[in-house]
Amino acid sequence: MNKGAPASMAKIIYTLTDEAPFLATHSFLPIIQAFAGTAGVDVETRDISLSGRIIAQFPERLTDEQRLDDALTELGELAKTPEANIIKLPNISASIPQLKAAIAELRSQGYDLPAYPDEPTTDEERDVRARYDRVKGSAVNPVLREGNSDRRAPLSVKNYAKKHPHRMGAWSHDSKTNVVTMGKDDFRSNEQSWIAPADDTLTIEFVAADGDTTVLKQSIPVLQGEVVDGTVLHVRALEVFLKDQIAAAQEQGVLFSVHLKATMMKVSDPIIFGHVIRAFFPTVFERFGADLAAAGLNPNDGLGSVLAGLDAVPNGAEIKRAFDEGLDAGPELAMVDSDKGITNLHVPSDVIVDASMPAMIRTSGHMWGPDGEEHDTLAVIPDSCYAGIYQTVIEDCRANGAFDPATMGSVPNVGLMAQKAEEYGSHDKTFEVPGAGRVRVVTSGGETVIEHEVEAGDIWRACQTKDVAIRDWVKLAVTRARASATPAVFWLDETRAHDANLIGLVRTYLAEHDTDGLQIEIESPEDAMAFSLERIRRGEDTISVTGNVLRDYLTDLFPIMELGTSAKMLSVVPLLGGGGLFETGAGGSAPKHVQQLVAENYLRWDSLGEFLALAVSFEHLGGATGNQRAKILGETLDRATGTFLDENKSPGRKLGSIDNRGSHYYLAKYWAEELASQTEDAELAAAFADVAASLGSHEQVIVEELNGVQGHPADIGGYYRPDDAKTGAVMRPSGTLNGILAAL
Template identity: 75%
Template sequence: MSTADSRIIYTHTDEAPMLATASFLPILEAFASTAGIHVETRDISLAGRIVAAFSDLLPEDQREADALAELGELAKTPEANIIKLPNISASVPQLKAAIAELQGLGIALPDYPESPSTDEERDVRARYDAVKGSAVNPVLREGNSDRRAPQAVKNFARKHPHRMGAWSADSKTSVATMGHDDFRSNEQSVVMEQDDTLSIVEVLADGSETVLKQAIPVLAGEVVDSTTMSASALDRFLAEQIAAAQERGVLFSVHLKATMMKVSDPILFGHVVRAFFPDVFARYGEQLAAAGLSANNGLGGILAGLDALDPETAQGVREGIERGLAEGPELAMVNSDKGITNLHVPSDVIIDASMPAMIRTSGHMWGPDGGEHDTLAVIPDSSYAGVYAATIEDCIAHGAFDPTTMGTVPNVGLMAQKAEEYGSHDKTFEIAEAGRVEVRSSGGQVLMSHDVAPGDVFRACQAKDAPIRDWVSLAVSRSRLSGMPAVFWLDETRAHDRNLIAKVTAYLAEEDTDGLDLRILAPAEATTHTLERVRRGEDTISVTGNVLRDYLTDLFPIMELGTSAKMLSVVPLMAGGGLFETGAGGSAPKHVQQLIEEDYLRWDSLGEFLALAESLRHLARTTDNARAAVIADALDRATETLLNEGKSPQRRLGTIDNRGSHFYLALYWAQELARQTEDAELAAAFAPLAQELADDEETIAAELLAVQGRRADIGGYYRPDPARTAAVMRPSATLNRIIDEIGEAL
């Protein structure tokens, strides 16, 4: 057995996953050490990324290494074995809160400049902007995505189905989307014939030019897109939908992706806020802007910043908002009890989570009265709105899905090397002056061109040829291994998809596809086809681009399993390494609030367990570490026992929480290692440890339960104190002692 390269990198992230790590990591380190595996951590939390971005400007004792950049380079090597937990995809309000907390700890960070006017401020803003949104995933994802529900999880969901709200045939819930003058309808796309360096230039009415993006390296075969969203058309559309929601007596809700689309979607969100409160912005828009209060940051940011205005103006804004809420359609709520609306924070209502949750809950969202109501779901861009519209139509026609019988929908997603919209952030611009935006080759040839007006949003993105080829090959491989048919969700009427269809057709011809059912369908049609199969209990692989990968790996798991956090998410890296993601459940800020208030963490680490098993198997294959495979198989069996015994975290005090689930996983894992026969030395070492954990079960459970119901002090939110966090998350002295003994057993 060679353990020379037996190293796993476990990422330190944010919020609930970060707290869970403080409890689970000691267990992981102890069990892994028995196979000679070293577990190392890297801090890619929002706070860590902020400090790293400014380390060259900070005093030497405050500097921190850029762990994300390090892992990005590691992901391009065959040695990579990275377990990536969910992290904050920061909106501006979150970013500012994290900056303030770090400054409070004495770290000499500059304030976030809302309107940079000097070179120094522009540099500061660029550094902070590089941390915003989905800054982590594009760096680490040097491979395409393979997401699926493990069989044990699917079996458990069928035996213990989650609640699905009943649908009425009279439901008034629907989706509204633009369908014209939006990103989809204005899209242009080219395939590069040779390597080049492109530029994005706006030609103004007087013939002068403004360079928006100087140098964009592209490779031969790369698909490059550009498109625009008309601000005036968006405003007309939003006004129409606000009126329609009021006329129909349904909640008004907007569903965007202000985290992934960190430049474009906060701008669109701002348009919605202004459309809902037109009188406020007509009367006080200049004063709000002068005070740095932007609609793009949501209604909550404006209300929280009213102290920056003179008292009379602040009172007028407050009354205008109250009047808009009273006179307009009822708004969908994030938290009815606290008055937090759909328009308060752009990162509170993220489409890939909010739409499946609505579909699971009878097509309802929560209203101001705290009750469930039919909803108008406004999704401005029509690129993928049809997926949700088709799902809602299916539920109205056929009722809710049945988790005990429905099929499963794994996903193979194109995302390697910043493919598609994940790579669009540095090529997205809000247009200041009317003109024409051109994407040009290095020789000056205009490849794509769009007429634009002030306020329009332009964006471009890329997808390299090698990731596309790898994506097609992965889809074929998964179809053959699983025996499932696979559908490429591509629309020949969309410019980008036409180019992908040509590539998919060519690359499928190079693969062994005999006996496989492989199809290409437009997203809305693919949705209907897949849902028909799902209702018959049949399984179908969805093969999608990057954004749909994100959407579908929440939509179907939430319907199948009740959550997307229970999905197995493997990224076979193109260089031969592995990235193992721990589910798509986000970083769960509400869970942190409950921990602080009640010392109870309901975060479910199932995703971590599933990812760890795959990471161990990958390590066993690539480093000839047979013991790692034994530990992985035992972990999978322990995880299934955990599910069947009902030892996952519950939601209320007095029941098992995240820390308790870690104890029971350790117990079942030790028992499985003690009874396995592949490695006698390992079995002999774990037998007394398993017995000790079992004998002390009652004591450990009591120690874990005893802390519940009181406030917990972790010393911070974005950068909690490690010692305080460890004390909160490891409250059982008995369990801690036994875990510490495991590393000494072999």
């Protein structure tokens, strides 16, 4: 069947990641490889899972069979080349508890890995900690995203959502749900921003009150035109703010919730999370803080981690009673799982702002309370950089009611993220300040360009945004505005230091493009949100052009309102080097899906994001290499995905309906039918006629084989590092389907 395909195999890299997307890959990848081979396209895999990244850090401790290459570093270099064609599935952005759990599982599987040192005291422990720190948090995305983001709902997906609108909770005019934020003494209000006049090397220093200077970070290279920001959140003000909000929630009779991003903001936000727990249980930490610290129980890891460790503490039962009394004395907490008693404060990575706030807005402004019922909520987002956008949406819903997915417009996004732009608050340049004094950023010539007065415990951070990334971002915004004939709004606030610098650069670079006939605006995030909401209620589209963190927030918020999930978005990253990165959607619900598979052999994960990314990947490959068959594969897959949606073959919610594996079968069937009926390549059509016929005639048998395994526990051999053979057997239970694919 490869006759007529290019002699040399073109290549797509399909990433192996974590949780439900990884399980789905065992079912879908054999289909991809079978179909792609007909076009001379080799689909290779690279393991960038959390467990794979951990294993790659310690080759000297492992056997030859256990060692893994550093696939992430390899792909980071590939992403800079014109040949790059990478399909990137959702990863775990590991919090400390997740990282420790993954290490424990790997050790139980025979991997000789060191324990994670919370407080390293030796050179060896510091080396181990540094290696693990390269793995935790958002370790993958900054490496692969060597381009800016073009993220939107494909027309087929948007049309399906309009024809089959998901449920939106009704809003009440007297809803007491609100967002509260510091507004002063936080990262936004203290930000300073500097544009490098020439290539240089910077140093971050802490100058103590007695004049003693400690280097926090040295040898930070910057390029001419690079935007460098530094800021600090003062914890004394944070503590007062949290105390006030806990009292306000109790007085108003609403749930108390905190919304952070302890995965991406992997240094700053766990610290803030710890302060929230201390503020909620002040008596416990006044009485037992020293005991908890001595036992290594850190509130930064979450209330659940602290409670779980009390069994090993001599007075643990007494401390547990004190926590229970604190829960009774305070306002009711929003719950992650009310049946299991898991609160908003149990795990830092359980309530992530970009997923949790849209879910709350979609559900009438409610979160779940300890009684298992929905309630109005006080949503605490300490830093005020972007908290206001959520309050704007809440006020709009309170005034105008819930959005209607059947009529609402769309808000695609052009996001600034190339070359680690804005880097989620830059993990490697974030510090918990050791004492009173000053933190400053100094050039190689000794000039201080950013400086803040600080006190012990303050959280100071810096981040960088390269000029080439900003130029490309502006270019992409103009390109998308013209291609879609849609207004584009840069969400930038002239009263914020970083944004003020970007506004100047945006205006300069917009002048380099033909913008005649285009509506391109610059508005503060709150004003841009209000403008976009007014338009989508009229059914009109508006392109949001944003920085990296706000990109992350909006590409969950709007898709969850429009489509019911962010997993159905098309996310294309045109790489600066000429290649392409194609991302497949979000993975926020993946943990629950894995739990259900293990318990019931039923995987609800929807691979639509993979279908969308793969189609664009084939089309990009066809255009870049002149491979006409790859182009045909992409076009036919796109049409097959439309049929897939129209026929409603996404995974069902109940046992007995098709799950992820069944949805893959139907996608393969529709794709084969499209290939068989296309007229551009007669040989390809003839070959797929047999495949389409076999898949169609054996439909009942295949579905029965796939559904017949449901309802019983499934053994995949691990959560963070499932066994390949066991997982393959679980995810490919139809011998009939496997045989048809093998014939290709």
